[in-house]
Amino acid sequence: MNPAFSVIFLTTLIGTGQGLFIAVVFGQPYSGSGTSNYGLVATILAFAFLAAGLFASFFHLGRPERAWRAVTEWRTSWLSREVIALPIAMILVLIYALLQWIPGLVDGKGMNIIGLAGVFVMLALFFCTGMIYACVKFLQEWATPWTIINYTVLGTASGFVLATALSAALDVARLGEFKGLAIAFTLIGLITRLFSFQRNNRIKYRSSIQTAVGIKHRKITQRSMGHTGGSFNTRAFFHHCSHKLISNLRLVVIVIVFVIPVAMLILYGYLPREEILWAAFIVQYIGLLAERWLFFAQANHPQNLYYQTVG
Amino acid sequence: MSKQLALVIDLNVCVGCHACVTSCKEWNTSGSAGALPDERPYGKDPSGTFFNRVQTFEVGEFPNVETVHFPKSCLHCEDPPCVPVCPTGASYKREEDGIVLVDYDKCIGCEYCSWACPYGAREIDTRQKVMKKCTLCVDRIYDPELPESERKPACVLACPTSARLFGDVNDPDSEVSVAIREEGGYQLMPEWGTNPANHYLPRRKQRITIHEDELIRADSPLKKEGVHPHGPVEDVTLDDVTSW
Ligand code: SF4
Ligand code: SF4
Numbered sequence: 001m002n003p004a005f006s007v008i009f010l011t012t013l014i015g016t017g018q019g020l021f022i023a024v025v026f027g028q029p030y031s032g033s034g035t036s037n038y039g040l041v042a043t044i045l046a047f048a049f050l051a052a053g054l055f056a057s058f059f060h061l062g063r064p065e066r067a068w069r070a071v072t073e074w075r076t077s078w079l080s081r082e083v084i085a086l087p088i089a090m091i092l093v094l095i096y097a098l099l100q101w102i103p104g105l106v107d108g109k110g111m112n113i114i115g116l117a118g119v120f121v122m123l124a125l126f127f128c129t130g131m132i133y134a135c136v137k138f139l140q141e142w143a144t145p146w147t148i149i150n151y152t153v154l155g156t157a158s159g160f161v162l163a164t165a166l167s168a169a170l171d172v173a174r175l176g177e178f179k180g181l182a183i184a185f186t187l188i189g190l191i192t193r194l195f196s197f198q199r200n201n202r203i204k205y206r207s208s209i210q211t212a213v214g215i216k217h218r219k220i221t222q223r224s225m226g227h228t229g230g231s232f233n234t235r236a237f238f239h240h241c242s243h244k245l246i247s248n249l250r251l252v253v254i255v256i257v258f259v260i261p262v263a264m265l266i267l268y269g270y271l272p273r274e275e276i277l278w279a280a281f282i283v284q285y286i287g288l289l290a291e292r293w294l295f296f297a298q299a300n301h302p303q304n305l306y307y308q309t310v311g
Numbered sequence: 312m313s314k315q316l317a318l319v320i321d322l323n324v325c326v327g328c329h330a331c332v333t334s335c336k337e338w339n340t341s342g343s344a345g346a347l348p349d350e351r352p353y354g355k356d357p358s359g360t361f362f363n364r365v366q367t368f369e370v371g372e373f374p375n376v377e378t379v380h381f382p383k384s385c386l387h388c389e390d391p392p393c394v395p396v397c398p399t400g401a402s403y404k405r406e407e408d409g410i411v412l413v414d415y416d417k418c419i420g421c422e423y424c425s426w427a428c429p430y431g432a433r434e435i436d437t438r439q440k441v442m443k444k445c446t447l448c449v450d451r452i453y454d455p456e457l458p459e460s461e462r463k464p465a466c467v468l469a470c471p472t473s474a475r476l477f478g479d480v481n482d483p484d485s486e487v488s489v490a491i492r493e494e495g496g497y498q499l500m501p502e503w504g505t506n507p508a509n510h511y512l513p514r515r516k517q518r519i520t521i522h523e524d525e526l527i528r529a530d531s532p533l534k535k536e537g538v539h540p541h542g543p544v545e546d547v548t549l550d551d552v553t554s555w
Contacts, residue, residue: 062420
C-alpha cells in the first residue's frame with residue numbers, strides 16, 4: 001500500500017492521546033498532594049492530541065464536508081465505529097477535564113467512574129482502529145490480532161512516555177510509576193512488534209497471478225496492464241520504495257521507537273533533567289510515524305498482481 | 312435465487328482491441344456516472360478514471376506461449392467485501408439485480424472500499440473526489456427508450472468478437488449460465504469467498520478430426536443420397552446436364 005500521511009498522523013496522534021488519558025486515569029489515585037494541576041494539564045493535552053488526530057483525518061477524505069455521514073453504517077463498518085468512538089472519547093475527556101477544573105462537582109468515586117468509562121472507550125477506540133485494518137482479510141499483513149495489539153500497546157506506550165515527561169515538569173511525586181510503566185509498555189511493544197514483523201516475514205500469500213487471472217500455468221507474465229500512464233491502481237497501492245529501504249527502516253523503527261526511548265527513560269534516573277524525557281517522547285513519536293509508514297508500506301494488496309508491467 | 316446480472320468474458324475470443332474500454336469510457340463519461348476525468352490526456356504522464364481495462368498476459372515459455380487478453384472491471388461480487396466496510400452506506404448492492412453501485416451523493420471519498428476490493432476494481436474520481444466503478448451500465452440496460460437489443464452494457468455492444476456476454480447468472484437457462492456451465496466458466500481469486508458474479512471462459516483448443524477420404528470430393532452433393540463410394544471416382548458424376 002502507498003502510505004497516506006493523513007492516516008499516519010491520525011492513528012499516531014490519537015494513539016498518544018488515548019495512552020495519555022489512560023495514564024492520567026491510572027495516576028489519579030496517586031495524586032495525594034492535590035497541589036499540582038498535573039491531572040488537568042495532562043487531560044487537556046490528551047484532548048488536544050485526539051482533536052489533532054481528528055483534524056488530520058479530514059485530509060484523508062475526498063469530501064470532508066460529508067464526513068458526518070460516516071456514522072451511519074456502524075452495524076457493519078469498523079471505520080464507522082471508529083468515527084463514533086472518537087468523539088465519544090473526546091467528550092469523556094472533556095468532562096474529565098471539567099471535573100478536575102471545578103473540583104467538588106463529583107466525589108472521588110464519581111471521578112473514578114468517569115475515568116474508567118473513558119479508559120474503556122479508549123480501549124474500544126484502539127480496537128476499532130485496529131479492526132479497520134485487521135478485518136480486510138486479503139491484506140494478509142494486516143489480518144491478524146497483532147494489528148490490534150500493536151495499535152493498543154504502542155499508543156499506550158507513547159502516552160505513558162508523555163505522561164512521564166509531563167509529571168517531571170509539573171509534579172515529581174508520581175514520576176516513578178509513570179516512568180516504570182512507560183518502560184514496561186515500550187518493551188511490551190518491542191516484543192509484540194517484533195512478533196508481527198516476524199509473522200509478516202513468513203506470510204504465504206493465498207493469491208497469486210494464477211488465481212488472479214484463473215489460468216493454471218506455472219509461468220504467467222504480464223505484458224501490459226492496459227495503460228501506460230498511471231492510474232488510481234498504480235498510485236494508491238504501490239509505495240515505489242526499494243526492499244532495502246524497507247528493511248533498513250525496520251531497524252530504524254526498532255531503535256528509535258523502543259531502544260532509544262527506554263535508554264533515555266533509564267538515563268533520567270541518573271541524570272534527572274526534564275529535557276531528556278521530552279526528547280524521549282519526541283524521538284519515540286517520530287519513530288511511531290515511521291512505524292506506521294512501514295505498517296502501510298509492508299501490506300501487499302492482491303490487486304498489485306494485476307499491475308506488474310506497464311507494457 | 313434472486314437475479315444477479317453479470318458479464319461473462321470469453322478469453323478464447325478476446326483479441327485485446329480495447330473497444331470495450333473506449334466504449335465504456337464514452338458511455339459512462341457522458342452518462343449518470345460521469346464525468347470520468349482525464350488528467351493531462353495529451354501531456355506528459357497522462358492519467359484518467361476508467362471502469363474497465365484490458366490487460367495482456369503471456370502464458371508459458373517461448374515457443375510454447377499463448378497471449379491472453381484479459382478485460383477486467385468490477386465483478387459485481389455476490390458477497391462483495393467492498394460493501395460492508397463503507398462507513399456511509401454509499402456502496403451498496405442492489406437487491407433486485409445484484410449490481411454493486413456507489414451513491415456519488417453519499418460517498419465521502421475515504422477510499423476504504425478500494426482497499427477492501429481484492430481485484431482493484433474501484434477508482435477514485437480525481438475531480439469529483441468520490442469512488443467510482445463499473446455500474447454494468449445501469450443507466451442503459453433498463454432504458455425503455457432504447458430498442459430491446461441495445462439494452463445491454465456499452466462494452467458488450469462494442470465487442471467486435473462477441474467475447475462479452477451479459478445476463479442473469481442465477482437463471483440456469485440464461486445464455487451466460489449455459490456458457491459458464493458448458494464452457495468451463497470460472498471466477499477470479501476464489502480463495503477470498505467473494506463469489507464474483509462475472510465469470511471468465513478459459514482458452515480452449517478446438518480440434519476436428521478429418522480423415523483422408525474426406526479431403527477429396529468423391530461425389531457431387533447434388534446427386535441423390537446414397538452410400539459413399541470408396542476412393543476417387545473417375546466416372547462422370549452427372550447423369551446428364553438436365554438431371555439437376
Ligand atoms: S469486484 Fe471489487 S468493487 Fe466489484 S463487487 Fe467485487 S469487491 Fe466490490
Ligand atoms: S470511498 Fe465512498 S464508497 Fe468507498 S468506503 Fe468511502 S464512503 Fe464508502
